Amino acid sequence: MAQLQAKQDALSARISGLDLCREGWTASLRADALTRLSAMGLPGKRDEYWRYTDPSSLTAVEAAPAAPFIAADEKMVFSGIDRLRIVFVDGVFDADVSDDLEMAGLEISRLADAADQHWARDVYGVLETQGQTPVQRPLAALNTAFATDGILIRATGQAKMPISLIYLHKSDTSDVILHHCIKVESGAELTILENGPAAARFNSVMEVDVADDGRFHHIRTQGRDHDRRAATHLFGRLGQESSFKSFTLTANGRMTRNEAVIEFTGDDAIAHVAGAAIGDGAFHHDDTVFVTHGAERCESSQVFKKVLKNGAVGVFQGKILVKSNAQKTDGYQISQALLLDGDSQFLAKPELEIYADDVQCSHGSTSGAIDEGALFYLRSRGVPEREAQSLLVLAFLAEALAEIEDEVLAEDVRIGMENWLARHGGA
């Protein structure tokens, strides 16, 4: 009880400076979220899914300062891609550098100025609420209650180019909460790109409701700022024969917690969630993924790879829950870390909970050093050590990168990885 009291006290302090919006269609949804949040309190170190990651910097009253990273000689990822750009600077929408929020087959609006009778009523906070059981996610509820803006996209057809959310970070102390809702209607297809650090501290939620036969693609890179902190939640609900594919590249960042919560509600759907994280020094990266199979013949895959050096820490928590009705489920989960020195650390908690009898599920988790035999082989052919290491690191990450279907986007992300490796002594 004392523990809950402490969490609730921490919550009161955290939200004392935040405004709860009491107008418009989100007002009651936000009030509900605050009620949920108040019952839970903020996450604490003893919570089952916060044992490997200290939540204190994510729950502190104020964001710790973080200087933006400037890489003048590198092009920003996705900059050569045809896309509709939506730019937030420290969480504030910037109309001057954004494109018009219009595209055939899509309805796009901003959370901050969405009209009263909005389709997103059925999504906003709804997937987040469902994602609160069996494991509480207070930071997501906090987001639903206090988000200042975000993008609401309803896809009714084939989007002709990706929607690109660009998160610029300029102020050292920005503390940002954004909430996006995506509804992919039956037969529609949409690609969302996200890139940039967003803020000194960033709390983001993206709720994605994919109807029958809908297709959703998500490719994200989280920005290179060394001291930025982020807690993100990606909620996915999948209808029959739909597909959902998400890939995240994280390079740098002092603290990152990426949660993905996927639920299959229709048969024959596919959900792939993948991540590549590369960290050097003060870097703590946590992927926490929950997949619930509640329908038949669905396929889920999670591929998470981390490259860690100089004391960087990687965490993977992944749970596949197969309900008794979810026969013929095909579940695959792999989490691997490449530790480039003895100081770095990888903590993994893979879990399978299966109540159906006819399923195929595999999971594995490994951590290891670079293959010295392969390194020598490359060097014996004249490849300098740094370059040889980079090749092996990219090879290690390749399985995660392969989850990006679009080759042009995959190449863009790969170049981002190479740039990082070039800056960080080969690996």
Next chain:
Amino acid sequence: MLEINNLHVELEEEDKAILKGVNLSIKAGSVHAIMGPNGSGKSTLAYVLSGKGGYEVTEGSAKLEGVELLDMEPEERAAAGLFLAFQYPVEIPGVGNMTFLRTAVNAQRKARGEEELSAGDFLKVVREKGKALQIGSEMMKRPVNVGFSGGEKKRNEILQMAMLEPKMCILDETDSGLDVDAMKLVSEGVNALRDAGRSFLVITHYQRLLDHIKPDFVHIMANGRIIKTGGPELALEVEQNGYADILTEVA
């Protein structure tokens, strides 16, 4: 070309001497063969020359064209013209064979101050040289040595050698695991590279390879030393009588 002088090598982990004073002098354009019982130190010699870790040189030197090899990084030795065809070629999942070869060729050119090959030029040369070794585009697309048969791995080593055009080629049991036809392909590949400015050190257990690649000298290594040197007839003698006679003769 290669001058090895009184080379003594121990394992880094344990105080175990493997090479106990190897002397070998290889002139430009010549082919030397090394034979010897299992565990005599042949691969160790090849590894130490190419710079593999885990060994400690306690005495001696190895010079390539007058320059001390033992002070150089493995990649510097490669750029200086040394090449080792591995007894056990290494599999590298996730790195395409083509990418690997191109990276290697261009890294060496860069180290020597030469211009890098364009993707088009490189492809042309690889196709041509691969064809002679029956390595098609399908094998080039696969990850380095992953899922290659024993013989394919060895042919892949020779392709690398052909692409890198080294001055001093060391072949460690390149013939083992090859069928008769592959043996011919590989030997032809090696012979095509024979040149007044290029030398070979061929480690083998069998006379048969030496029928195809005619050596100028044959050395017998035993217990970390070269105990006997002769002409091609020495290989025939080993083939017929084994090592027993030679070992007692020098003992």
